[in-house]
Amino acid sequence: MYDLRVEVEKVEGFCDLPMSPGDYFEVKGGKIILPDDGYICLWALQSMLPFLTVKQRKIDETNDWTPHTSRFTCPDPNGRVIFKIIQVDTVTGDILAQDQAKKIKPPAxxxxxxxxxxxxxxxxxxxxxxxxxxxxxxxxxxxxxxxxxxxxxxxxxxxxxxxxxxxxxxxxxxxxxxxxxxxxxxxxxxxxxxxxxxxxxxxxxxxxxxxxxxxxxxxxxxxxxxxxxxxxxxxxxxxxxxxxxxx
Amino acid sequence: MNGYCGQALRINLTTKEIKIDKIADKLFEDYIGGRGLNMKRLYDEVPPEVDPLSEENKLFIGVGPLTGTPFPGAARVNFSAKSPQTGILGDSNTGGFFGPELKFAGFDQVIIEGKADELSYIYITDNRAEIRSAARLKEKDTFFTQEEIMRELADDRVQVASIGPAAENGVKYSGIFCNHVRAAARTGMGLVLASKNIKAIAVRGKQDLKAKSPAIFRETVDSMDQQIRNHQEYEVRMRLGTTKLIKALNDLGCLATKHFKTGRFNAAEKVSGEYLEQNYKKKGKGCFACTIPCSRFFEIEQGKHQGLKSEGPEFEGLAGFSSRVGIESIEDALKGVDLCNRYGLDVITTSECIALAMELFEEGRLTEEQTGGLKLNWGNAEVVLDLIEMIAFRRGFGDLLADGSLAAAARIDKTAKNLAMQVKGLEIFQADPRGIKGYALGLAVASRGGDHLRSEPWFEFVEDSELGIERFGVAESAFRLEYKGKGKVVKFYEERSALADCLDVCKNTVVNMEIISFAEAAVLLNALTDLEFTEEKIRQATERVVNLERAYLVREGIRREDDNLPQRFLNEPLPEECGPSTGSIVELEPMLDEYYQTRGWDLKTGIPSRDKLMSLGLEKIVNDLEKRKINLK
Missing domain, CATH: 3.30.70.20 (Alpha-Beta Plaits)
Structure with a gap:
């Protein structure tokens, strides 16, 4: 299992909630934890919710595409708020660099x-x-x-x-x-x-x-x-x- | 045994006895396989007294040592018998997948004797066979028959060779068909099967077929493959197969047009292989393990023949139902070929019979009254397509054409015999002999009658006098409109063709591309089989086969005067419009002289000399002929 940190990476459109770059929340085990005074957009959350549990799993399977997906865009077409899901080691709290994920090299x-x-x-x-x-x-x-x-x-x-x-x-x-x-x-x-x-x-x-x-x-x-x-x-x-x- | 199976399956339909005969090594050494093996049996087992449609006639199915191996084009199988179409030597071969499967079932040859008491089919599997009822397949077409038998046997790898309704109705030029369109169509082998009450032969083999020295065999095959890929003909043959010939022959001015009235067809472009490729071809198709798959699957997507899809056609069919009868729509021509395939008819003879009637009709020598109202004008596609069916079912005017062009001519107009474009009762293909003189000689002397595939002397297209001198000692031999040297050229290519047919591999590669020399064949067979071949032994075997066939014809009464061509090719020059072939006629007699001389056959009679036969080890045949009071010089 990983813990997750989900951050707003950038806002390409206009979000009137608003969500701003740098806003984040954490997923630790079965809990979603928001920073003090923080909040998370309901629509954005529901769209990436199923994926959060997937990203918590440790997967070692070359053909699996999920390890290589870490960005989600809010379903509001005007907002275009981009969230980045970052995997965090549960014990050390170290952030796993997303780029370290094995590149998909489909086998011949x-x-x-x-x-x-x-x-x-x-x-x-x-x-x-x-x-x-x-x-x-x-x-x-x-x-x-x-x-x-x-x-x-x-x-x-x-x-x-x-x-x-x-x-x-x-x-x-x-x-x-x-x-x-x-x-x-x-x-x-x-x-x-x-x-x-x-x-x-x-x-x-x-x-x-x-x-x-x-x-x-x-x-x-x-x-x-x-x-x-x-x-x-x-x-x-x-x-x-x-x-x-x-x- | 490696390469060969070493056994023949002998099925007597009258006594229902099925047994396996061992084939002696000596037979393989002397006749290699396929056509050679069949011809040897035909000579020995079917004497002149036998009526082709009687129980005493036998059908031989032969495959060669290479059949079933990855040698490119080693897919063929020969069907041979005494021909009910010509009354003499019957032999026809086809590609597809039937031949290899027979080999996998453990047989180099099948001999079918006698006559079944009801319509039946033969099912051959590993080292055994059974006779099954085909009553419910009566008069069913070839495609349906093949599919139905595969369904009945619940095995989609079963290979079926079948006849269509034409054979059951006694059409003299009905063939045997495999994989829908793969036709052993010439000399009426389908009718022989029908006369034995056999609708089809199904085969399924699960046995190993091995090479003595696998590595050497593989290496040799790979080098043949490379030769094919490097050949200048490779690309065009992959795209168009034999249909490339329509445009090519039309350009040369010798495409059989309107029953050989001329050598140029004004609609040639629109019925050409190139046009077929551009407008109807879906993909390439190949016979078993072929490196140069030259066949095509096509579909007509609109118009009156919408939905017609099939494999093929070959040049012979496409030109047969276009230029030969004057049809200008390729779709109608494709339909004509498709009907012949389904009814089980030979496209060459069928189109000739119709073209002959058309010429007589156009000249007023055949009336609408005689044709039952059919307007047989050049290019009348509707009538042509109707007539194909009428022939297959012997209905109306079709019945008159169902015995071949010679019989039809005799019935229509006693003086029309010369217009039947046949030799020894077998109709010639869709190239005008006047523009290709080596082929003309080949047609005249071919052992199964007017047939181009017994020699295919393509060398005359080379147009290189030095090469002509180098290979045949005559500069002219390399030029199609010259007659000198053609005796030598035809002898050479008859033996190449015999090599192809005895190995049972495709002539596209072995003859037209001259892949595999006699020396290479020896290397290949030594790596494949347990026998020992040499270059000379193989070359001699091919010459032996040609001479054995000639001896068979001689025994049947064939002499020099039968090695002839229709008068038109000897007397009427190709007309003005024929470009480079304009004015050409066939100088047959000097070519025949040269050919007999080269062969060691008597100039006057065309009978092989005693010395020639003896030098080929055909002593038994010499004795047989002499016993029959045939004078050998």
């Missing part, structure tokens, strides 16, 4: 573009070849779902989810995430083949094949991703959405 992941995909299944073949030395895409961890009538070719790839459903669904903790690449790793010793992970995957990207207990989950080839290299039309790429958009 596989991103498939079905508009570009030609449905050739070269990705499946190379995936299966890389992992099993077999050309049959049956054993691939990437699958292209096709609909000839509509001309749809949809590559189903592992999204390397931050908060991965497959990990949470596994009853024996056989799945973990590679700290560096974000790939889901399967501990085949632990896996009991219950298929809960496949059921949980919202992207239909986990499959099981005959004669193999453990699931087929993309491991990002433990290095250069082969399907990305093999795709003739760059329909599968590895990177962040922002990077790929910029290309």
């Amino acid at each position: 992941r596989l991103i498939a573009n079905e508009e570009k995909c030609t449905g050739c299944r070269a990705c499946e073949t190379i995936c299966s070849f890389t992992h099993f030395e077999s050309f049959n895409g049956e054993k691939a961890r990437i699958k292209v779902i096709k609909n000839e009538a509509e001309g749809l070719d949809i590559p189903h790839v592992c999204h390397q989810c931050g908060d991965a459903s497959c990990l949470k669904a596994c009853p024996v903790n056989a799945l973990s995430k590679d700290k560096e690449t974000g790939a889901v790793l399967v501990n085949e010793e632990k896996c009991i083949g219950c298929m809960k992970c496949a059921e949980a995957c919202p992207f239909d990207s986990i499959s099981f094949i005959a004669d193999r207990e453990a699931p087929l989950i993309c491991d990002l080839c433990k290095g250069e991703v082969e399907c990305v290299k093999r795709c003739p039309v760059e329909a599968i790429q590895f990177g962040t959405a922002a990077e790929l958009k910029a290309l």
Whole structure:
């Protein structure tokens, strides 16, 4: 838990309450504490109230956006009073510099573009070849779902989810995430083949094949991703959405 | 086994016996796979006495060693039988995903014999097969049939090859279709299936397919990929595929227009691949594991064909239902191709039959009374589209066209036989042979009749005399309007095409881009399979296949006089408006002489010499022909 200090950083419009730069209040545990003679605008408070409890939490999750948000604007469009929420160490009372918050660096992941995909299944073949030395895409961890009538070719790839459903669904903790690449790793010793992970995957990207207990989950080839290299039309790429958009 | 499965599935529909034959290594070494393997069986198992529509005819489905591997374009599968369309050699191949799936199910070849007692489909899975009822699919179109079987088998990775209503109604040029539009359309292989009461073949394979030396195989494939990406044709083929040919051939003055009356179509721009790309293309589509996906998905968003969306078309279909019949609207042409795909018709033959009738109608040699009121004027799209359906269901005037152009001509006007644009009963494609003389020779001698894909001698577009001398010893060989050297060029490309068909990979890369030399093929096959290939062994195998096919034709009675072209190409020069091709005719006889000479075949008869056959190890064939009193020089 953190305590908070919420300050008016600046007033860009006209606030007739008035709230002025430097006005503040504190949140300590479950209490809101105002300085002597101080007050807080009701509308501004109600708009940021839910967020105060969020900012009190200690979060260590790269994909969570809340640590990187610390400013709120009063909902009165004329006022444009900007509040800054500052996290304070409950024990020492030290202010945590907001800039110290980890910058969001979304992890690179596989991103498939079905508009570009030609449905050739070269990705499946190379995936299966890389992992099993077999050309049959049956054993691939990437699958292209096709609909000839509509001309749809949809590559189903592992999204390397931050908060991965497959990990949470596994009853024996056989799945973990590679700290560096974000790939889901399967501990085949632990896996009991219950298929809960496949059921949980919202992207239909986990499959099981005959004669193999453990699931087929993309491991990002433990290095250069082969399907990305093999795709003739760059329909599968590895990177962040922002990077790929910029290309 | 690596690369190959080493086994063929033999299904007898009459006795319902299904068994697995081992394929000897020697057969792979001598014939490589796919077309080669099929042709060997066709020669051995379907003698001249067999009526193509009888139970004794057999359908062979063959795939090659590369099919199912990541080699770019290794997606193809050959369907072969004695052809009910031509009465001689039937063979047609297609891309898509059926071939690789067959390989994954554990088979290099399927042999279908006999006749089922009710309309059925064959379902092939890992090392086994079953025959299932298709009664409820009677006369259903190819798209519906494929989707319905996938639904019935509850597996969206099942690959289905099916026929449409045209085959069930006995149309001679009905094909076999996979992935909706992937057509093995030539020589009537669909009709052979129909004659066996087989509506479709479904296949699903879950087995491994491996390479002997995975690293070397991968490395070689990667280098082929690189060659493709660096090729000057790469970009345009990715964008337009074969439809690039409409504009290109029109510019050269040899786009088949109004039944080959001329080589220039005034609406060429508006029916071109470029126009299709700009106005209708939604995205690129590819066959299995292809590095150069050349197909396209398109949609018509407004107008009378609003909502028509499909993959394709190829040049043959697009030009078939535009320039060849004079249709100036690309949307009508796309509709024509779509109807053929759904009914299961060959676009080349269908468009030729209609174009032939149009020419006769325009000249007053075919009356409205005979056509049942159809006004067959050039470009009358409504009538063309109606006729496609009438052919597929053999209704009215459509029935008269359903046996091919030669039969139609004979029925309409005895003197019109020369106007049927066919060779040995197979109609030729939408390029005018007068403007591409190597192709002209290729069409005349092709083993399955008037077919451009048996050779595709693209070298004649190179226009580089030094290269002509370097490669074929004749400067003219590199020029499309010259006839000298074409015998050598055609022989060379027939063997390249045989290589492509035996490996069962796409001709776009292996023939047109000349990716993979015989030496590279040996490296590839040695890394993939457990057998030992050399450059010379592979080259010889391709020559063996061509000679075996010729021997098959000879046994069926084909001789030099059958290696012919329609009179128009030999006697009527291309008209004024044909730009660089103006005034051109085909000098067939000297080209044939050169070709037979290069092949080691008898100049007078076109029969392969005894020495040639013996040098290719075709001793059994020599014995067979001699037993049949065919004189080998």
